[in-house]
Amino acid sequence: PAPTLREDYRAPDWLVPDIALGFDLDPARTVVRARLSVTRNGEHDRPLRLEGEELELLSLTVDGERREPVLEDGRLVVALGGAEAVVETEVAICPEKNSQLMGLYASGGILCTQCEAEGFRRITYFPDRPDVLSRYRVRLTADKARYPVLLANGNPVEQGEAGEGRHFAVWEDPFPKPCYLFAVVAGDLACNADRFRTMSGREVALGIWVREADLPKTALAMQALKDSMAWDERTYGREYDLDRFNIVAVSDFNFGAMENKGLNIFNTRYVLADPETATDADIDAVAAVVAHEYFHNWSGNRVTCRDWFQLSLKEGLTVFRDQSFSEDMGSPAVQRIDQVRTLRAAQFPEDAGPLAHPIRPDSYLEIANFYTATVYNKGAEVIRMMRTLLGPERYRKGTDLYFQRHDGQAVTCEDFVKAMEDASGVDLSQFRLWYSQAGTPTVRARLDQSGGRTALHLDQSVPPTPGQPAKQPMVVPLKVALIGAASGREISPERLVVLREERQVEPFANVTEPAFLSINRQFSAPVIVVAERKAGEIEALAESDTDAFARYEAGQELMQRDLLAAIGGGELRTEAVVTAVAATLRSNALDPAFKADAIALPGESLLIEKLDAADPARVHTVREAMRRAIGVGLKDDLSRAYMGTSRADPSSLSGEAKGLRRLRGATLGLLAAADAGLGRTLAARQYASARTMTERQAALMVLAMLGGEEAEAALADFYGRYESDPLVIDKWFAVQASVPAEETLDRVEVLGRHPAFTLANPNRLRALAGSFAGTPAAFHRADGRGYDWQAEIIVAADKLNPQTAARFVAPLGRWRKIEPGRAAKMRAALERILREPGLSKDVLELAGKSLG
Ligand code: B3K
Numbered sequence: 007p008a009p010t011l012r013e014d015y016r017a018p019d020w021l022v023p024d025i026a027l028g029f030d031l032d033p034a035r036t037v038v039r040a041r042l043s044v045t046r047n048g049e050h051d052r053p054l055r056l057e058g059e060e061l062e063l064l065s066l067t068v069d070g071e072r073r074e075p076v077l078e079d080g081r082l083v084v085a086l087g088g089a090e091a092v093v094e095t096e097v098a099i100c101p102e103k104n105s106q107l108m109g110l111y112a113s114g115g116i117l118c119t120q121c122e123a124e125g126f127r128r129i130t131y132f133p134d135r136p137d138v139l140s141r142y143r144v145r146l147t148a149d150k151a152r153y154p155v156l157l158a159n160g161n162p163v164e165q166g167e168a169g170e171g172r173h174f175a176v177w178e179d180p181f182p183k184p185c186y187l188f189a190v191v192a193g194d195l196a197c198n199a200d201r202f203r204t205m206s207g208r209e210v211a212l213g214i215w216v217r218e219a220d221l222p223k224t225a226l227a228m229q230a231l232k233d234s235m236a237w238d239e240r241t242y243g244r245e246y247d248l249d250r251f252n253i254v255a256v257s258d259f260n261f262g263a264m265e266n267k268g269l270n271i272f273n274t275r276y277v278l279a280d281p282e283t284a285t286d287a288d289i290d291a292v293a294a295v296v297a298h299e300y301f302h303n304w305s306g307n308r309v310t311c312r313d314w315f316q317l318s319l320k321e322g323l324t325v326f327r328d329q330s331f332s333e334d335m336g337s338p339a340v341q342r343i344d345q346v347r348t349l350r351a352a353q354f355p356e357d358a359g360p361l362a363h364p365i366r367p368d369s370y371l372e373i374a375n376f377y378t379a380t381v382y383n384k385g386a387e388v389i390r391m392m393r394t395l396l397g398p399e400r401y402r403k404g405t406d407l408y409f410q411r412h413d414g415q416a417v418t419c420e421d422f423v424k425a426m427e428d429a430s431g432v433d434l435s436q437f438r439l440w441y442s443q444a445g446t447p448t449v450r451a452r453l454d455q456s457g458g459r460t461a462l463h464l465d466q467s468v469p470p471t472p473g474q475p476a477k478q479p480m481v482v483p484l485k486v487a488l489i490g491a492a493s494g495r496e497i498s499p500e501r502l503v504v505l506r507e508e509r510q511v512e513p514f515a516n517v518t519e520p521a522f523l524s525i526n527r528q529f530s531a532p533v534i535v536v537a538e539r540k541a542g543e544i545e546a547l548a549e550s551d552t553d554a555f556a557r558y559e560a561g562q563e564l565m566q567r568d569l570l571a572a573i574g575g576g577e578l579r580t581e582a583v584v585t586a587v588a589a590t591l592r593s594n595a596l597d598p599a600f601k602a603d604a605i606a607l608p609g610e611s612l613l614i615e616k617l618d619a620a621d622p623a624r625v626h627t628v629r630e631a632m633r634r635a636i637g638v639g640l641k642d643d644l645s646r647a648y649m650g651t652s653r654a655d656p657s658s659l660s661g662e663a664k665g666l667r668r669l670r671g672a673t674l675g676l677l678a679a680a681d682a683g684l685g686r687t688l689a690a691r692q693y694a695s696a697r698t699m700t701e702r703q704a705a706l707m708v709l710a711m712l713g714g715e716e717a718e719a720a721l722a723d724f725y726g727r728y729e730s731d732p733l734v735i736d737k738w739f740a741v742q743a744s745v746p747a748e749e750t751l752d753r754v755e756v757l758g759r760h761p762a763f764t765l766a767n768p769n770r771l772r773a774l775a776g777s778f779a780g781t782p783a784a785f786h787r788a789d790g791r792g793y794d795w796q797a798e799i800i801v802a803a804d805k806l807n808p809q810t811a812a813r814f815v816a817p818l819g820r821w822r823k824i825e826p827g828r829a830a831k832m833r834a835a836l837e838r839i840l841r842e843p844g845l846s847k848d849v850l851e852l853a854g855k856s857l858g
């Protein structure tokens with residue numbers, strides 16, 4: 007198949023200002039009638055072309071006259087004479103056989119839709135592209151007993167009986183929208199109903215729709231929704247625009263959630279939560295995703311993307327907005343640490359590997375493959391850098407201008423940057439390289455204090471990536487402060503150094519005493535900083551950097567330095583790390599969540615990324631040895647800290663309570679690493695007495711890692727206790743697949759045949775295959791059987807659901823970082839996938855690129 011290219015963009019030949027849709031809903035056979043009012047766009051004589059996929063075309067009329075359909079590679083081609091016409095089609099589709107979960111499908115008795123990016127064409131013939139905006143009127147008819155609730159975008163305008171036990175509802179959405187934001191839902195759903203009063207005094211009816219039994223688990227999502235609505239008014243001046251806002255939760259969903267206009271559809275995982283069945287991290291994720299989808303109402307829906315290459319226009323901006331929301335609702339430093347961890351774990355490897363692409367890609371085979379950490383998370387970093395460069399006031403002027411100028415339009419990343427420039431007067435020409443160049447820049451830094459003067463020497467390089475052998479220097483905003491080597495105090499307060507050249511020298515006037523370099527504070531730029539360090543510098547910063555994020559970073563740099571040295575063959579030196587961890591544990595100034603983050607060693611995947619030909623078994627052994635050294639060396643401190651965390655109020659979701667639970671998990675892990683017997687005792691006790699899922703899951707993970715009877719007993723108890731709760735059973739699969747040991751594969755194979763396992767449910771598949779591939783010490787078995795299992799799962803899942811299957815390819819593509827023996831086996835697994843007949847475009851594209 008031929009790729010789609012960004013440079014090939016052409017405006018649509020025909021527009022569809024209005025569409026009326028009628029759904030005769032039935033899981034086995036749904037009939038969809040569409041009435042499109044089309045208008046010719048510009049001077050041309052080209053026909054109207056409508057995309058369609060897996061549709062049974064029943065009839066076609068143009069201005070009321072029957073037409074013999076003409077189909078050209080799946081598209082319906084309609085020759086039209088005048089400037090406008092009314093085109094009507096009738097198609098049949100089969101929701102219950104739709105295992106791709108794109109278009110209209112059935113999930114646990116609910117009928118629902120997912121259209122982004124190109125699912126609307128699986129519902130009806132339409133110009134399925136984001137720059138065709140239409141006003142929708144939707145009539146739903148369905149069996150009243152099975153589907154008492156009928157929802158669509160916008161406002162309800164009519165409802166009633168339709169005879170033979172059926173009923174109908176009509177919905178109208180006054181805001182023109184691209185078809186990827188279309189949604190309908192039919193089901194037996196209960197509603198958590200609430201209200202929100204907007205800043206201009208309008209009342210909005212809020213509804214969260216779930217199965218009746220799940221209603222008690224919707225309170226946290228509702229609170230997050232109201233917080234988000236208020237936050238967007240306060241922070242961006244954005245008010246909600248319809249009279250109602252509905253969220254529906256479904257169990258089978260390819261992604262986290264979807265921002266359909268006025269009718270968000272969510273994976274149950276990001277709606278249903280309470281402290282007994284969801285961890286604090288799960289609960290935070292619910293709030294973040296609710297906020298994210300809500301924020302899309304402006305950044306995505308009111309102003310949308312011209313074409314899918316512009317995806318980061320809405321996703322980068324909306325991730326940045328949800329990150330800022332979480333920072334405002336919790337602890338900014340701890341939030342930032344989490345964000346950067348995600349970026350390093352998911353996006354840096356992408357940028358360094360065969361799938362690297364700019365946040366605004368130039369070509370794709372399958373757009374579903376480009377909902378990546380690069381487009382989302384690096385995209386958010388790029389918006390954050392603009393805010394840093396402009397300052398908060400000018401940034402806000404920029405977003406105001408952007409929303410005002412482009413309301414109701416489908417626009418490009420360039421339009422966003424232009425609005426920022428026009429509102430602020432800041433020239434962003436060179437900054438635009440962040441949209442076009444892939445790869446994570448490396449910045450080398452050296453603080454030169456020779457000759458009584460102080461100067462910061464910086465240089466940058468951007469590595470070659472597929473299709474981009476040579477790079478230009480980027481704009482890198484670095485927040486920098488100098489810390490007195492003797493005093494431990496800021497001797498030069500934080501300032502913004504903007505690196506633009508390949509090499510740059512930044513003088514620091516009036517700094518004469520020896521200083522330590524605190525750089526990229528708050529992670530002001532998504533780059534790799536390699537700083538030349540003086541003896542004792544990194545140790546000192548890990549204890550006293552005045553920026554919490556930079557302090558955390560110094561600790562990580564220290565741990566990484568000693569781990570990598572030992573992985574490379576040297577002796578494992580543990581004193582410096584043990585001292586730093588001790589200082590963190592003993593500090594009275596640090597909050598418990600920060601402590602938990604600061605005492606955690608860099609993950610194995612991250613260490614592997616830093617190596618050229620990693621032996622994952624050695625990485626694991628060395629990292630475990632360091633954990634043991636901390637556990638042995640600081641047994642008393644860890645025990646004291648662990649005991650202290652038992653005061654966390656199980657009913658509280660305050661930052662303090664969540665932080666204590668986080669620290670409880672981190673200290674338990676280190677104690678168990680040092681003394682398996684003690685670990686088992688503490689974890690078994692914590693498991694049995696747990697009153698929150700945070701505590702119970704952490705204890706279960708420790709037990710599973712230690713193995714033995716206690717582990718089996720706890721796993722059996724856990725399954726029995728939560729058998730009827732699919733989201734918790736996902737955890738049961740994930741915990742077992744995350745045990746960092748070669749034997750994990752044996753268990754994973756058995757779990758793959760467990761009656762509760764199914765390839766058809768993306769959450770369950772992610773719980774097993776995603777967790778396994780995310781655990782290097784298990785996945786990278788020396789005999790390569792981990793890769794074989796993964797390849798088999800991908801091939802099997804691809805037959806049902808290509809989009810989700812393709813998500814498991816990337817870990818096999820990391821072979822370049824792995825020692826030659828395993829790397830050959832990883833390549834062999836990719837080759838085996840590629841030999842499979844009937845492979846989807848999704849898997850074909852990623853497996854092909856991964857092989858390189
Ligand atoms: N916009 C959706 C993306 C769903 C796409 C699936 N291929 C989720 C989000 O970013 O909010």
Ligand code: ZN
Nearest residue numbers: 298302321324
């Ligand atoms: Zn989004």
